[in-house]
Amino acid sequence: MKKINTFRTWLLLSFSLSIIPLYANAELISEGEKTYDANCAACHQKKGIGQVGLAPSIGNRDFLAIASDDFIKSVIAQGRAGTAMVARPDLSGQKVDAIIAFLRSLPISNPKVIKVDNSLKFTGDIKKGADHYLKFCSSCHGTEGQGYSYGGPGPGIGLPSFLNQASDDFIFQTLKHGRSGTAMLSFIGATGLANLSEQDAKDIIVFLRNIDKTTTTKTSAPTGASQYSLCVSCHGQNAEGNIALKAPALQHLSEDYIVKSLKKFKLGARGYDPKDINGATMKSMAGMIADDKTMVMVAKHIKSLAVKTPAATIKGDATSGAALYAMCVACHGANGEGNPLLKAPALAGQADWYIVAQLKNYKAGLRGVHAGDPEGALMRPMSMILANDQAINDVAAHIQNLSKNKRSK
Ligand code: HEC
Ligand code: HEC
Numbered sequence: 001m002k003k004i005n006t007f008r009t010w011l012l013l014s015f016s017l018s019i020i021p022l023y024a025n026a027e028l029i030s031e032g033e034k035t036y037d038a039n040c041a042a043c044h045q046k047k048g049i050g051q052v053g054l055a056p057s058i059g060n061r062d063f064l065a066i067a068s069d070d071f072i073k074s075v076i077a078q079g080r081a082g083t084a085m086v087a088r089p090d091l092s093g094q095k096v097d098a099i100i101a102f103l104r105s106l107p108i109s110n111p112k113v114i115k116v117d118n119s120l121k122f123t124g125d126i127k128k129g130a131d132h133y134l135k136f137c138s139s140c141h142g143t144e145g146q147g148y149s150y151g152g153p154g155p156g157i158g159l160p161s162f163l164n165q166a167s168d169d170f171i172f173q174t175l176k177h178g179r180s181g182t183a184m185l186s187f188i189g190a191t192g193l194a195n196l197s198e199q200d201a202k203d204i205i206v207f208l209r210n211i212d213k214t215t216t217t218k219t220s221a222p223t224g225a226s227q228y229s230l231c232v233s234c235h236g237q238n239a240e241g242n243i244a245l246k247a248p249a250l251q252h253l254s255e256d257y258i259v260k261s262l263k264k265f266k267l268g269a270r271g272y273d274p275k276d277i278n279g280a281t282m283k284s285m286a287g288m289i290a291d292d293k294t295m296v297m298v299a300k301h302i303k304s305l306a307v308k309t310p311a312a313t314i315k316g317d318a319t320s321g322a323a324l325y326a327m328c329v330a331c332h333g334a335n336g337e338g339n340p341l342l343k344a345p346a347l348a349g350q351a352d353w354y355i356v357a358q359l360k361n362y363k364a365g366l367r368g369v370h371a372g373d374p375e376g377a378l379m380r381p382m383s384m385i386l387a388n389d390q391a392i393n394d395v396a397a398h399i400q401n402l403s404k405n406k407r408s409k
């Protein structure tokens, strides 16, 4: 009898001990899913399935087998400079742990265990590696490994931001195993796509590590369209904007205003406050545009895109908004067409949620207080006239009507 009791106690105890971490884990995973959906899903899609040309599938079996938690943490903390993967140092360690727990909890078929030795450093023949790279990799990853900005489906494996995060063996194991369910197949051995030998793969890795020093590959000069491919993932194919990523429409803006805004972001006259996450995101993107000439090129390209009127998302009283808008006419024009002499941008054609967000930013001093932004200094006092959120919503509702009128003209 005593024996059974002890057994029961033991059973109960071991059961409850094993279930506690399970509960704690379930909580972490569900927090991770929420954080992931809010911050990552717009690009990496629900459950990390990825989208070609937009963001890789980070819920992928082979990716998760090769990527350590530390690797994923470094991508989140540092981002991938030169791509739409923006650094998110603002996400707490707890949030990042939760995201990783969520990704690792996703159901996968035939889970794999792949050992990655991050201390390995391969040697090889750069010239041979370059030849193989051009033949087997460049069509998807770009002639210089520039990634999506090249227009192919593969990420930027020649960019320093990737190469600094990925060890030689991380790349090697990716070539060996591929990424199931994506265009990235296995390349090594008889079952591999190109039947490369292990040494061929090492040559390619050595080539990638020296890609900025080699002259075997040369891209053609950038064009407005090739530059805009860096913007597409957030601002959309026709620069119509993306509410999920808080990226505004651009097509209605003048070339001058686009260029001036890009300069302000690059110099930190916009997006300067860490509380302004969207401004900070755009600031890091503007930092990637090489020079003023390139900014003009990309602006001209944006002006060549088809016009789309963003859908209404804000509830406001357009009639009282029209009365308030009387104060804006002098600068932004009766039809929201903007005024180049006063450097005031067009508002008709912009999404209402962005109008609201910017008016709030001005009021809060997240925009328009930097010395490098004299136009914002003109605009900020005007935002102060709008007494409360209701007034802001009302004026946005009126501007939304101006956008619709513009479309029907
Ligand atoms: C605006 C789009 C966008 C958002 C939002 C975004 N990412 Fe990314 N992410 C990318 C792109 C693009 C890449 C590939 C960049 C490259 O190397 O070319 C990437 C790469 C990654 C990688 C590396 C994958 C690999 O194959 O090595 C990880 C991990 C990652 N992102 C995690 C996240 C997490 C976690 C979040 C949310 C906190 C997030 N990303 C939000 C666009 C995005
Ligand atoms: C048919 C197109 C295609 C070809 C050819 C191709 N790749 Fe990929 N590669 C991809 C895609 C797509 C991904 C990202 C998978 C995803 O979306 O999750 C990728 C991912 C990778 C990654 C992981 C990058 C990261 O951010 O973690 C490496 C490394 C890589 N490829 C190397 C190569 C090399 C080297 C070659 C040539 C031997 C090559 N690839 C050929 C499409 C391709």
Ligand code: HEC
Binding pocket: 084, 086, 227, 228, 230, 231, 232, 233, 234, 235, 245, 246, 247, 248, 249, 250, 253, 257, 258, 259, 261, 262, 278, 279, 281, 282, 285, 289, 298, 357
């Ligand atoms: C990772 C997403 C992302 C990418 C990629 C991106 N942007 Fe942005 N962009 C934003 C966000 C978010 C804002 C809004 C910033 C704010 O709220 O102040 C913005 C704002 C802007 C503005 C200001 C618009 C206005 O009405 O004042 C311009 C101009 C702009 N982006 C141009 C570009 C160009 C050109 C590129 C490509 C070289 C680009 N962006 C790439 C996210 C992005």
Ligand code: HEC
Binding pocket: 260, 324, 325, 327, 328, 329, 330, 331, 332, 342, 343, 344, 345, 347, 350, 354, 355, 356, 358, 359, 373, 375, 376, 378, 379, 382, 383, 385, 386, 395
């Ligand atoms: C004295 C002239 C002036 C008046 C009046 C004025 N604005 Fe502006 N506004 C500007 C200027 C100049 C900018 C551009 C700031 C910059 O270059 O970043 C601007 C920017 C904006 C923006 C940001 C647009 C974008 O694409 O990022 C919004 C929204 C805006 N104004 C709304 C209004 C509203 C609503 C009113 C009336 C309540 C108003 N403005 C009155 C001059 C004015």
